[in-house]
Amino acid sequence: MARANPIDKHDARRRALVDSALRTLGELGYAKSSLREIANNSPFSHGVVHYYFQNKVELIVYCVKQYKAVCVTRYDGVVADSTTAAGLVVAFANKLCETIVDEAPMHRLWYDLRAQSMFEEYLREAAHQIDRSLEEMTWRVVTRYADLAGAETALPPLTVYGMLDGVFQQALLGYLSGQEQEALAMLRKQVSELMPLTLRSTPTDAPGVA
Amino acid sequence: MARANPIDKHDARRRALVDSALRTLGELGYAKSSLREIANNSPFSHGVVHYYFQNKVELIVYCVKQYKAVCVTRYDGVVADSTTAAGLVVAFANKLCETIVDEAPMHRLWYDLRAQSMFEEYLREAAHQIDRSLEEMTWRVVTRYADLAGAETALPPLTVYGMLDGVFQQALLGYLSGQEQEALAMLRKQVSELMPLTLRSTPTDAPGVA
DNA sequence: ACGAGTTCTTGACAGTCGTCCAAAGAATCG
């Protein structure tokens, strides 16, 4: 047996390969990312991929799942640090803009992979899991927002995620099309418009059940 | 010179080729649609593509633009025929569900191409034009909705399109993942939830300017 | 320092891709 348990080293290499693959995927997109190109942007040669992964599909699925890990907690700081409803909206919008600026390639990769999952079944489960995670993440923001506003939520989690995802996607597209500042400004405005719509007007006493 | 003007025949062939290409693209997605596969699903051989189009890119761009033509008027009947605000919402939701059922491959192709446009610049302009058309189409529905409700719109066109596009995309993904009925029912619910949010509570007299 | 086990490189393989081209076929004219 090797000194350091070989499982860890194996997994570490896998993660390194997946990291390189994610960089390439974010740059070229799913369609044009060949295993050779992925290996070229890594310290390894193209053959090593099949030593750590059975085939390209397995690598891609691992990429998707690793991508998920960096996503799910992105706005938890906003949730934890905000003390007023209005402050949360601004902080949330700022964080959304920040992640567009810092990680645009990863975001377009996500939308690419989700679109591919409409054609290729092997991506569906992984994409669905990420969608669920993003929905839950969004919902944590909105419920905290409702708490701070002393109001109740007016829309189900899936709907809130859907509409915010729509405008985020829009902003990302605009940002990548060269209209960086306009897209970010518009996103800020849209978030401040949409967040209040997720709350019911009546703060505490709701009609209906006694 | 030929009897019937050859321009028309040339264009007719182009349209036929583009139609075949759109069917194949909707079935396989952008990444896996080769010119040979496109030609196989058409009455022609693979070489003829380069007689009517300079290269694959030109064909794809023509496909995108032809796809746009069938989109832009999809909900104009709803706008024209509805007589009440509530009726319009139901008719709109029905039409959205109908087009998911009838044209799911085309819709997933659209989201695929829009995602590709984040990587490949040559698709950007065409994708942006379609996005604008869809935004205008959505806006015609919402302004008519506001008219029928005797209210004013509360959100700008881009925001309304963004949030509706988000939930539509969600429904399409669910529909293609085997949850047909749940996805359509959810979309109906979401549309009836979101449409009222596009209107200002105050119907006629707004505060502010005299 | 040797040898066994692990890790990585390299080259080859069978396909497929977009593109091009020579030649066959079809259509239309004088």
Next chain:
DNA sequence: CGATTCTTTGGACGACTGTCAAGAACTCGT
């Protein structure tokens, strides 16, 4: 009808793909 142009075919090309296997390079307990 022959002649000219337009249309279409199918094969060929070089480049690229995922996959695999043989062997070199490395690691590490002994």
